[in-house]
Amino acid sequence: xxxxxxxxxxxxxxxxxxxxxxxxxxxxxxxxxxxxxxxxxxxxxxxxxxxxxxxxxxxxxxxxxxxxxxxxxxxxxxxxxxxxxxxxxxxxxxxxxxxxxxxxxxxxxxxxxxxxxxxxxxxxxxxxxxxxxxxxxxxxxxxxxxxxxxxxxxxxxxxxxxxxxxxxxxxxxxxxxxxxxxxxxxxxxxxxxxxxxxxxxxxxxxxxxxxxxxxxxxxxxxxxxxxxxxxxxxxxxx
Numbered sequence: 712x713x714x715x716x717x718x719x720x721x722x723x724x725x726x727x728x729x730x731x732x733x734x735x736x737x738x739x740x741x742x743x744x745x746x747x748x749x750x751x752x753x754x755x756x757x758x759x760x761x762x763x764x765x766x767x768x769x770x771x772x773x774x775x776x777x778x779x780x781x782x783x784x785x786x787x788x789x790x791x792x793x794x795x796x797x798x799x800x801x802x803x804x805x806x807x808x809x810x811x812x813x814x815x816x817x818x819x820x821x822x823x824x825x826x827x828x829x830x831x832x833x834x835x836x837x838x839x840x841x842x843x844x845x846x847x848x849x850x851x852x853x854x855x856x857x858x859x860x861x862x863x864x865x866x867x868x869x870x871x872x873x874x875x876x877x878x879x880x881x882x883x884x885x886x887x888x889x890x891x892x893x894x895x896x897x898x899x900x901x902x903x904x905x906x907x908x909x910x911x912x913x914x915x916x917x918x919x920x921x922x923x924x925x926x927x928x929x930x931x932x933x934x935x936x937x938x939x940x941x942x943x944x945x946x947x948x949x
Contacts, residue, residue: 718912728914731904736914740922742895747926750890751876754811758818759869763861765819766826767853771834777827784823792817796879800888810889814879818872825868826861833860871934874927881923897923 719729727736769780787795796813803809833839839856847855883889884898892899900919909916 718908718915720912721914727918728912730915731908731912736918739895739900740897740918743897743900743919744922744926746890746894746896747877747880747923750807750810750880751814751873754814754876754880755818755869755873757811758815758872759822759865761815762819762822763826763865766823767830767857767861769823770827770830771849771853771857773831780823781827784820787816788820792875793879793882796883797886797888800883805888805891807890810880810883813883814876817876817879818869821872822865822868825864829861829864830857833857867934867938870930870937874930874934877923877927877930 717729717731717733719725719733721728725735725737727740730736730739765780765784769777795816799813799816800809803812834857836856839852842852842856880889881896881898881901884896885902886898887902889898890896897919901916905915905919
């Protein structure tokens with residue numbers, strides 16, 4: 712099969728056209744989706760794990776421990792997530808684990824605050840006081856009586872944050888600090904020669920941008936749907 716022509720416009724053979732090296736743009740958009748979803752999912756899970764642990768400890772113990780942990784979270788929230796991610800990647804260098812660490816900072820503060828608020832509310836339930844009166848250990852109270860109340864809002868927050876993390880990954884790759892070739896990223900596809908060739912071959916920018924926008928929009932719709940289903944206040948108002 713002859714090589715594909717460079718900067719070929721969309722056609723039946725190449726629905727999204729080809730790039731400056733003759734690579735099929737549809738294949739690269741699909742490969743970029745795999746990178747975005749995989750990196751963002753791992754980052755969300757890592758950040759949610761840390762944020763859940765901090766929120767559980769902070770809400771359960773309260774007092775001095777709560778104050779110290781919340782000041783740490785306040786410090787994280789004082790710096791924009793993208794700026795902090797850029798600083799971390801710039802210091803640590805490119806690499807899968809470094810990108811995951813940098814992207815996880817988008818999730819930790821929001822998850823921590825959500826879990827802490829849920830724990831403080833769940834502690835007031837009568838069945839928690841009854842379990843304490845029966846001599847249940849703190850670990851058992853947290854796992855059997857508090858954590859089940861955390862799961863629903865935690866899943867909603869993770870879903871909503873996923874769109875933000877995907878945008879963060881695209882921004883890092885756009886600036887050259889995210890995934891490195893030969894790996895493919897939507898942000899990487901929008902940088903470099905794609906910007907210089909935008910007037911000559913607009914499909915180089917249009918299709919990766921559409922893929923990124925529609926993915927984030929779909930995830931936000933999913934997060935709103937889960938919130939409407941699992942939030943008792945919203946469900947009661949309908």
